[in-house]
Amino acid sequence: MTAAHSATTGGRASTPSLRDELAQLIADDGLVPGDRLPTEARLAERFGVARSTIREALKRLEEEGLVDAVQGKGRFVSAIAAAIVERPITRYEGVSEMLSRLGYAVTTSVFSVGEVEADAAQAESLQVEPGTPLIRLARLRYGDDEPLVFSVDHVLRDALPGPIAHRDWSAPLTESLEAYGQQVTSSVARISAVELPFEIARRHRLTGLGPWLLVTETCLTRTGRRVLLAEDYHRGAAIGFNVRRQR
The missing domain is CATH 1.10.10.10 (Winged helix-like DNA-binding domain superfamily/Winged helix DNA-binding domain)
Structure with a gap:
């Protein structure tokens, strides 16, 4: 190409x-x-x-x-x-977009989707009241059939109106949000090295894959509204971030 x-x-x-x-x-x-x-x-x-x-x-x-x-x-x-920065930490991008840019053929498995109420930590991150309706989505992204990113996303329910049963949850959330006028343009993120939670690793047969990079990201629209709280576990052996530092 x-x-x-x-x-x-x-x-x-x-x-x-x-x-x-x-x-x-x-x-x-x-x-x-x-x-x-x-x-x-x-x-x-x-x-x-x-x-x-x-x-x-x-x-x-x-x-x-x-x-x-x-x-x-x-x-x-x-x-x-x-x-050259192949994955600059300063650039906002969706998980599927990032994996595609790195040359992977991306597929997605949706493990669960449902409606929940925001707990105190989620409410603080999204700047809403505790108990605010959210959509919780758990997915695993594969690159060339290898598990690379496990994600747990919480989206403001009113940002994605309509029945949740008939939506394609394997599609990028940013695209779904943009279709309802909620274009995500930036985020605030924290990165830490972790092990995948034991219950998740056991249930989905993801044990023995080494350390993961947990990116906890609050995503904002162009107007500054916080619509998405994403927890993405990036497989550390396959994915890294590059940072430019200068005096």
Whole structure:
């Protein structure tokens, strides 16, 4: 698949996916720190998109520190791009999206879905009253048929109205929320190294897989509403995070 094919759909481009293609271009073209990137015009022609779209994607790379913009001279591969961030901790992305970006063929098993009331901790994270109706969803995401991420999600019930029995719960929650006007654009997350809870590991035959990275994430819409509390157990032997630090 060429960069242009994967970055465009029906003549329109997704800025996040195009950002990924541009980052991959740095590696594929053998660019090293200090090398100049092609001009916006050439990149637009190469990817078959508008220059404004290329500019937005390049801006993301600048914000992540992978590209340096020099006024009047162009954009250059930064000093830290040699350790290109394959999974930057600063970028919000859904679990299925993340696994797909890492090259996995993703499948999902839904273990349970039901309605519950928010306990004190959940209410605090979502900034609602205890007892507020929630939807609780437990799923396991596989990558190339290997168990990689076990998730327990709590969604505000009024953010996903209608009967829960007839919804495809294997689909990304962010897409379902966006269909009801609740577009998730950011999150506040805490990451810790843990063992998968014994009862979960035993019940779903996930024992002996080593340590997991627990990402507890409160997801916010564009208006700042907290609609989703996600607990994602990432299999530590297969998935990691990259962090850029600088003085």
